């Protein structure tokens with residue numbers, strides 16, 4: 001067994017296409033690594049207990065709550081955060097749809113909503129409004145922008161504008 | 167979170183060996199329960215053995231026509247596996263009724279089996295709890311117990327097992343395959359989770375130095391009717407107050423097999439095979455379902471705040487059986503209960 005010490009362990013992650021290395025304690029969550037070490041503060045901490053979805057990122061393409069992931073356990077993974085999704089000049093279709101459908105107010109839940117919706121679309125299971133609502137239930141929005149959020153996702157599933165959804 | 171040593175197991179034997187000599191060690195799968203409990207200091211492992219490199223991620227048909235599912239298969243991959251969707255739709259439905267898409271993407275079969283109760287006293291290290299700190303007392307018995315057990319509870323513990331997946335596995339009849347220092351053994355799901363008695367700190371009959379390798383499902387009978395009905399305070403992303411998993415086979419209106427398990431009501435998924443026998447050979451009628459539900463709940467006992475769960479459980483069982491009988495299983499996205 002590869003015994004690793006209690007203190008600093010090395011992790012290598014590919015984050016938004018860029019290889020990043022860090023030396024961290026094993027108790028550091030992926031969420032804290034992203035925010036505190038890599039300064040990728042787009043991913044938000046809401047509850048820190050898997051109950052709100054604000055911390056949702058894509059790990060190897062799958063949406064996961066980064067607050068419940070020990071970063072060392074995902075050594076070698078590919079991570080996509082909101083910083084890797086679209087740019088101010090070229091929005092991802094979901095970002096574009098969120099803007100047009102007023103799918104946010106304070107915006108705190110939005111990075112998690114977008115990452116979650118990208119995961120939802122690539123899973124390819126949710127099609128109807130009820131199915132989208134259920135499949136997005138892991139993302140809470142304190143501002144109650146749910147109707148706009150579902151409208152935006154429904155539209156992108158039906159007819160992705162601009163570039164194709166990855 | 168307390169500090170701990172982190173190891174990555176390269177083989178099953180290595181994980182077992184470490185568990186055998188290190189009583190403070192815990193296995194890490196998806197982490198969605200263990201990491202959460204560590205943040206509350208409810209779980210304080212001194213060593214974390216990460217098992218995610220172990221070859222326990224397969225789903226294979228067994229020679230008898232059943233299915234062997236590896237311990238590390240995620241809840242999402244299991245629910246969306248074509249064989250599960252087609253032959254074990256009750257299991258797919260129950261998994262999709264639980265947690266959220268993100269959590270199911272991380273959560274594993276073994277982690278789900280071993281998830282711990284959501285009793286608020288268990289989670290709060292400032293309060294006594296016999297499950298967390300044996301001998302300290304059970305404040306839930308006379309405290310906040312609205313969500314707690316109505317069946318099989320003890321003086322020492324009234325906690326419930328929170329899993330949805332396990333309720334379906336109980337109805338299907340599942341074997342848990344585990345391995346320890348002396349080799350492998352199989353435990354039936356009915357004997358895997360236990361009642362609290364005077365040792366509520368033990369959720370299951372798994373030994374400290376054993377690892378779950380996977381589960382085995384029996385062959386799925388053809389033409390089975392099913393429904394998983396979960397009743398909760400909000401329609402999604404909440405634990406069950408009561409849930410029922412129903413499996414029926416009906417020939418010419420007469421029931422030939424009936425398997426029913428309840429969730430949210432006891433320290434383990436609740437099933438009473440003696441009561442099920444009563445349904446066999448009788449018409450699939452509402453009256454018979456009512457009679458069965460009364461038998462199933464005949465030994466239920468209310469605490470100060472959860473008396474409503476007895477009637478709720480009765481109605482949930484009847485409705486789930488009706489949904490199964492009429493081939494209109496509860497949808498997990500359209501939440502109207504028909």
Ligand SMILES: Cc1cc2nc3c(=O)[nH]c(=O)nc-3n(C[C@H](O)[C@H](O)[C@H](O)COP(=O)(O)OP(=O)(O)OC[C@H]3O[C@@H](n4cnc5c(N)ncnc54)[C@H](O)[C@@H]3O)c2cc1C
Pocket residue numbers: 049050051192193194195196197198199200201202217237238263264265266269272273274275276277278279280281328329330331376377378379403404405406
């Ligand atoms: C907000 C929230 C809501 C939830 N809602 C629901 C719900 O509605 N319904 C529901 O059913 N569940 C729900 N869950 C619980 C979720 O299903 C569990 O957290 C998950 O199934 C645990 O799996 P895991 O792989 O992440 O386990 P881990 O956290 O990795 O491990 C859990 C336990 O299992 C042990 N373990 C893991 N693998 C093995 C193995 N192979 N052999 C021996 N021991 C092992 C670990 O040591 C640990 O003690 C919810 C969780 C959260 C955080």
Ligand code: FES
Pocket residue numbers: 044045046047048049050051052053054055056065066067068
């Ligand atoms: S911060 Fe991770 S789910 Fe709330």
Ligand code: FES
Pocket residue numbers: 103104105106107108109110140141142143144145
């Ligand atoms: S926009 Fe404020 S929390 Fe969702």
